[in-house]
Amino acid sequence: MPNPPTIKEIAKRLNLATSTVSRALHNHPRIGLKTRMQVQALARELQYEPNQTAIFFQQKKTFTLGIVLPELSEAFFSAAISGIEDTANKSNYMVLLGQSHDDTAREQKIVEIMKNHRVDGLLVSLARNTVQYAHFEMLRKYNIPVVFFDRIPDMKDIHYVASNMESGTIQAVSLLLQQGHRVIGMINGPEKLIASRQRTTGYQKAMQQQRLKYDATLNVHSDLTKEATRQAMQQLLSHKRKITAVVAFNDYVSQDAVQYAAEQGIQINKDICFVSYANLPLSSYMAYPPLASVEQYPYLQGQKATEILLDLLSGKLAPDAYQQIVIDSRLVIAPKK
């Protein structure tokens, strides 16, 4: 059919000025009730819809938030995005999606395109290998605020929401100690990761609280590949002290380690208990679900990060009032099968 109706069209039919129509549609106070009704009636009749692209252009605002994250197929991120979407939608924002697939080059390109699309702000969780942040620094020039979540960069003067693994780790190790375990292995992640260091610190603190000695040789590292995890587990199994519990970096690592141990004839959750960090759904269907797992609140992280971004956009928050929110992780005892 013909072009969609515009306020101009309505104005012409009613012999009014476009400005009058615009005001009438917005229920501007000093527009005569009569004309207001007329205008609104005709608008309804013509099924008038304001042209958002015109409004975006005119207002220099798109009511769109860009989301850049590594991988939606990771349960953590798909939960986080629900928090983002729900919060954004409440304020009439839409969500533009880009997955970096943990590739820095792709991340850079996505940010560039989103900048061009004139998103009002950006929510970012870094690709695994991203160590340079020029593509984010550059956004300052364009006045596009960024809030990082979960995988945050090692930069000053940024907004972020992240979870602190230390608290959950302390709780996890404490639980094991309380259950009588004395030789607890930890399969940690890459040493350069903040999250790995937090786990280590948590382990140490939990031991310290009970006046027990922390044994660094029980804290082994995996680069998170299956092979590395199996080696790490093997290392723990051949430790001179006999371990009775393992804290694994995450559910994937946990499962790989469990598999390896089972192959070695270990009785899971009997000879050795496992505790992990929640990122697999449906753990109740797993062959050997962890005894307990550390919850990282992905939905909440997404929600908080979005709230900060929206506050930044509405001016409720000054651009340089850097928000750095840390959400304590927490141990959750697995429901028994």
Add this chain to the structure above:
Amino acid sequence: MPNPPTIKEIAKRLNLATSTVSRALHNHPRIGLKTRMQVQALARELQYEPNQTAIFFQQKKTFTLGIVLPELSEAFFSAAISGIEDTANKSNYMVLLGQSHDDTAREQKIVEIMKNHRVDGLLVSLARNTVQYAHFEMLRKYNIPVVFFDRIPDMKDIHYVASNMESGTIQAVSLLLQQGHRVIGMINGPEKLIASRQRTTGYQKAMQQQRLKYDATLNVHSDLTKEATRQAMQQLLSHKRKITAVVAFNDYVSQDAVQYAAEQGIQINKDICFVSYANLPLSSYMAYPPLASVEQYPYLQGQKATEILLDLLSGKLAPDAYQQIVIDSRLVIAPKK
């Protein structure tokens, strides 16, 4: 800093007309090499970036595709969206996301907002309970093409990509028959679902191919809740014929059924074999992974649907040349643990 530079700005500095600048930037053939270089040099120097919102407005096109789907935390959809995103990005389109969370009202609202945002086209997988399609019909008026995928509506004259469960089911049942199973139970989904009917047909055809009789009492239904599935399984276990294999509606159903059977003392994959339809990742970590599972190619579905939509947008495909692509599902033997 000041406002971002515009072609007007560049024109003024170079004493040129904006049109000349515009053309120079686009490498229009009949612009003098000299001025072209000048313009491009200055543009670079000022870090000129075209204002996309102005272009969107002027061109009545946003290079944005709207995606409406039930739930990203379902592995099927997070895989599908990668196919969508990758394909869209190749053609410089961005992806606007909306999850219906299987709520029709929310689906309607999302479609409305996306229409207002003037997405160029829509990719949709229906909410579970959606049975009225007015919110999609209405898009025709706005010339916003829609391509449905996976969960498609019962409508004529639409574009869609879906998978056919029949082929995979035939293969699954045939495999079981070939392995000597003669009494095969099926835990199917809600009867009104096309996908359920396809499974039934597949079952029948596989039996027919071997000149065996199809026994309808072996094909029971679940509404996909855990409870219903357990009842269905119980029904199968108390069948007068002793079943030795089960084809479950999907991985979730399969796991619930397996759990129930195990509780009854059944030896899984020994007394009774399970075959399922792939939607859980990491099946290798499951307690009792299915013997084999029917693959539905989510990435491919997303990709194909997007290709159709892009062809529609580029005019390569006429709006009424309805594409209805069916991708045959296929049985995949599970890798042994």
Add this chain to the structure above:
DNA sequence: TTGTAGGCGTTATCAT
């Protein structure tokens, strides 16, 4: 080869 002018739909400013 370059310039002029108009328009995309809306809002906002300034008159009347």
Add this chain to the structure above:
DNA sequence: ATGATAACGCCTACAA
């Protein structure tokens, strides 16, 4: 209470 007009940034006939 309403109207006229400009402005947002870009593109594209049409003119020169």
